[in-house]
Amino acid sequence: MEYKDYICKDQKGNLLISVDDMDEEALSKDPSFTHCLAVVKVGGEYLLGRNKWRNRFEIFGGCVEKGETARECIVRECNEELGFDVSDITYLGAMKLLLKPDYFSKEDRIELGGLYGITLPDMSIDTLSGMVKDKEEITQLALYSKIKDNESIALFDEKLLSYYE
DSSP states (O other): OOOSOOSEEOTTSOEEEEEEOOOHHHHHHOTTEEEEEEEEEETTEEEEEEETTTTEEEOEEEEOOTTOOHHHHHHHHHHHHHOOOOOOEEEEEEEEEEEOSOSSOSSOEEEEEEEEEEEEOOOOHHHHHHHOSOTTTEEEEEEHHHHTTTSOBOHHHHHHGGGOO
16 A cells, blocks of 8 residues: 555654544444544643653554444543543544554554544643553653653654644
């Protein structure tokens, strides 16, 4: 599979091909749907979490569980990772990715993921950090503006920030 037009390519050769205006229900039923991500804002700033295993800052989310809709997936993931039961979630679209072989598959593959935007009440990083449930995965929270020039940030995730302004 080869694509000439895409949003960005990461260091492993994975492509973020597009973010499309696909119906949320249709996404949830698509066999290529595998995960959801959320761009989170706090006080007008983007919030990122350091992933322990990838040792970089990322937006929040994860893999869909069997029978879950896209919205159910992102609500669960945000509760697990941030400790919030979020209901005010904005569906931003379906991410289309070309992924290289990895832990999940030995083949190149196309996957779809739901992209969401969430605005949390204005509070300090210390308060937010105290609410994180999955401290095994998310080891640190930070505002994008404070780390963008000094920390490792997932390239796709950094690009996805612009979809929730």
